[in-house]
Amino acid sequence: MPSEPRVTLQELVENGHLDTVPEDFLVAEKDRVKLTEDGAAKVELPVIDMAGVEHGVVVEQIRRACEQWGFFQVKNHGVDLQLMSRTQQVFREFFELPYEDRNKIRAVAEHDALPDEGYGDRFGVKESNSANWSDRLRLYTFPVSGRRYELWPQHPPSFRDTVEDYCEEADKLTSRISELISESLGLEPEFLNDYFAGRSQQVLQVNYYPPCPQPDVTMGLRKHSDNNSITLLLQDATVGLQVKKDDQWVTVKPVEGWFVVNVGDQIEILSNGRYRSVEHRAFVSAKPRMSIATFSAPADDTVVGPIPELLRRAEERPRFRAIKFSKFKKSFYYAGWAKAPSGKDHLGHLLIDQD
Numbered sequence: 077m078p079s080e081p082r083v084t085l086q087e088l089v090e091n092g093h094l095d096t097v098p099e100d101f102l103v104a105e106k107d108r109v110k111l112t113e114d115g116a117a118k119v120e121l122p123v124i125d126m127a128g129v130e131h132g133v134v135v136e137q138i139r140r141a142c143e144q145w146g147f148f149q150v151k152n153h154g155v156d157l158q159l160m161s162r163t164q165q166v167f168r169e170f171f172e173l174p175y176e177d178r179n180k181i182r183a184v185a186e187h188d189a190l191p192d193e194g195y196g197d198r199f200g201v202k203e204s205n206s207a208n209w210s211d212r213l214r215l216y217t218f219p220v221s222g223r224r225y226e227l228w229p230q231h232p233p234s235f236r237d238t239v240e241d242y243c244e245e246a247d248k249l250t251s252r253i254s255e256l257i258s259e260s261l262g263l264e265p266e267f268l269n270d271y272f273a274g275r276s277q278q279v280l281q282v283n284y285y286p287p288c289p290q291p292d293v294t295m296g297l298r299k300h301s302d303n304n305s306i307t308l309l310l311q312d313a314t315v316g317l318q319v320k321k322d323d324q325w326v327t328v329k330p331v332e333g334w335f336v337v338n339v340g341d342q343i344e345i346l347s348n349g350r351y352r353s354v355e356h357r358a359f360v361s362a363k364p365r366m367s368i369a370t371f372s373a374p375a376d377d378t379v380v381g382p383i384p385e386l387l388r389r390a391e392e393r394p395r396f397r398a399i400k401f402s403k404f405k406k407s408f409y410y411a412g413w414a415k416a417p418s419g420k421d422h423l424g425h426l427l428i429d430q431d
């Protein structure tokens with residue numbers, strides 16, 4: 077029998093009258109956020125205008141952003157702005173529901189696996205390990221046949237239609253971005269979409285960061301790279317996202333109506349390390365924050381390795397061993413994330429000695 081889950085962090089914050097951050101949530105001194113006096117050194121990531129008239133220029137901008145940042149923002153991306161704000165609204169309403177209602181779709185451990193879908197706070201992290209200052213709602217949204225609607229909130233009533241539309245649009249945009257990334261690597265536009273054989277999965281993850289009494293001793297989401305291929309992130313107006321650039325943490329300035337895009341570990345492997353999945357993290361503040369991620373990933377049985385055509389052209393040897401995505405995920409969660417989400421050790425296991 078699975079044990080009764082603990083209350084989520086939001087519940088603890090709303091009913092616990094916390095003046096300090098409980099021990100579970102403390103992070104080591106070296107991993108704490110150091111904000112400058114004005115709150116944060118905010119930078120603008122490279123901005124890609126998806127409606128840019130010069131296709132070649134857009135492709136070149138994508139190449140530069142992927143090589144130099146692993147992250148960029150997109151504007152004029154074709155996703156309806158009202159749909160984006162309606163989506164933010166239905167998730168806000170979900171997190172405003174009474175705890176009993178949220179808890180109806182609580183993520184529970186099934187068999188010997190860690191909780192992976194539904195509402196909860198320690199996905200992929202064993203109970204005994206230190207926690208992030210956040211709760212989340214996580215749903216498998218593509219393929220449609222994999223949707224577990226019993227884990228989708230019933231309230232607000234418009235939740236399902238809104239989220240289905242949003243996921244569809246996010247998937248289309250991801251597909252367009254995959255085409256641009258393919259081209260930026262000198263491949264046919266359809267290359268990456270074909271590699272994933274039209275069977276990509278999409279996981280929707282809404283991160284809710286409750287207000288924090290001591291933001292400088294904890295972390296909303298510890299540093300990590302994303303284990304999938306391409307992530308779209310829709311954040312609200314509160315700062316929190318930090319990206320590692322030239323060994324420094326830089327804070328991303330949120331811009332309404334834009335998406336943040338980043339390449340994950342699968343693109344790093346496929347491109348033989350030319351595009352890197354960059355570490356990022358989220359800090360918290362006295363204000364609540366919400367971010368909505370859609371992770372696009374290969375189907376579980378897809379074997380991902382450096383693309384032979386790229387190796388041939390660059391006369392390179394493969395830097396990574398090919399691996400089935402399901403196996404990669406397991407090592408991501410069990411070898412790295414579950415112990416203490418940190419950096420990119422999970423990718424290091426696949427490196428091939430170059431001498």
Ligand SMILES: O=C(O)CCC(=O)C(=O)O
Binds near residue numbers: 366
């Ligand atoms: O909340 C954020 O800005 C970051 C979210 C994130 O990195 C993730 O969900 O993987």
Ligand SMILES: [Fe+2]
Binds near residue numbers: 300301302356
């Ligand atoms: Fe992430």
